[in-house]
Amino acid sequence: MRLRLGLPPSLPRTRIIMTTHIADGVAQYEYPREAPRSPDYRVRLNGRDETVLTTDAADFIQFEFADATRACAHIEIEASRALGETALRPLSRGVALEALSDRLVRFTLDRPMNLCLDPKGLRPLFIYANPPETGLPERGAPGVHFFEGGRAHDIGELRLRSGETLYLEGGALLRGCVRACDAEGVRIAGRGVLDGFCYAERSERRRSIVFENCRDLAVRDIVMIRPTAWMLVLARCRGARVENIKQIGEVVSSDGIDVVASRDVRVTGCCLRNNDDCLVVKSIAPGYRSGDASHDWSGDVENVVFEGCALWNHRAGNAMEIGHETVTDRIGGIIFRDIDVMRVDGHGAVFSIHNGGRALVEDVTWDDIRVEHHYDKLVDFRVMVSRFSRCDQRGVIRGVRLRNVRVHYAPFNAGYTISLIGGYDATHRVEDVRFENVWIDGQKLTHPDQIELFTRHADHIRFD
Incomplete structure (x- = not known):
């Protein structure tokens, strides 16, 4: 597309x-x-x-x-x-x-x-x-919500319709959240700041930006701070471009960019600091509407590229995650490329697939990844049941590639950091995982012991 x-x-x-x-x-x-x-x-x-x-x-x-x-x-x-x-x-x-x-x-x-x-x-x-800002809207043009720099704007919940643009001029401070539902051609742009803290003051939890069932959407350049829940959600969307978004999230559940039951998505050049998953792919069970969702967020995920991003994952979640919610037939064609993992501070993983539903998760690639810091787990690929599971069926993970990866180990990694690859049972397995040109502190990865890899119900794990 x-x-x-x-x-x-x-x-x-x-x-x-x-x-x-x-x-x-x-x-x-x-x-x-x-x-x-x-x-x-x-x-x-x-x-x-x-x-x-x-x-x-x-x-x-x-x-x-x-x-x-x-x-x-x-x-x-x-x-x-x-x-x-x-x-x-x-x-x-x-x-x-x-x-x-x-x-x-x-x-x-x-x-x-x-x-x-x-x-x-x-x-x-x-x-x-x-970089220099281009393609700017005109103040007062039809369909343009223009918020001037140098001022604070309390917007509450702003809903965007098809063809509308939200523009935050450099120096603008917007306090509130943004929604678009069943819309096409929506744009969010500018160098201003979207602040979600007003909902903490009201003891509410609201995701900062949510697109539901939208097509041909773009978000670029803004800074997002002080969320009370997930920061940017693309739910049942098709044709989305996210560029140069900057995020600082404090609270647990401040996911960075959630691609939920969506297709044809490209995320590039973002800098994310989150206290939960930074980049994440999901599909939530039909009929289960969490938080402020107005639609089912279920469906296959396909053709998603995350590229050129820098990530800091704090104590909750993982740096790059598929799951835990995977209630759909297939999640595949997922690429993480040219990513810098600045830090993973908690008990999550750098590379994670948590198949807590019934999905076939396949054709997942991590390529050209640089890991500067992590603590508990490097790799965590599992078919599992967790508190986020919303179905009785289990799925499969297969066809995963980690290539051209360089990992720095600090002194505290030895004896603490592990990797896990595990299926749920003999039928719901993890199959065909390849480590290609992966380096750990200057030594090429050729054996599972180098990353203290523990496996269960897993086949065809190769080190090339």
């Missing part, structure tokens, strides 16, 4: 952005006073103060390379106390971090990218350096 990207061509391409300063091709955004500031960091960008916003899980800055042909961002970060051992992740970006003192570091960027300063003893600081 050919996806129509960007905003509707009938909308004028007018640039309207509130900035405090543009220098060396870099634009800074102006935020309202209601946006909470960081008590831990002061940042200077090309010699000017940059606003550092805060959440309970991490702080962040965001700016734009307005002119990519001559962009240069010199960034100095001063912490409120000594930084200790500090990494600038993803390490694959190769950005050199210079320590000027025990509280002051600096680095330079010459192109757009998403990074995370990860110091020992302080909350992380995310740096979202955006």
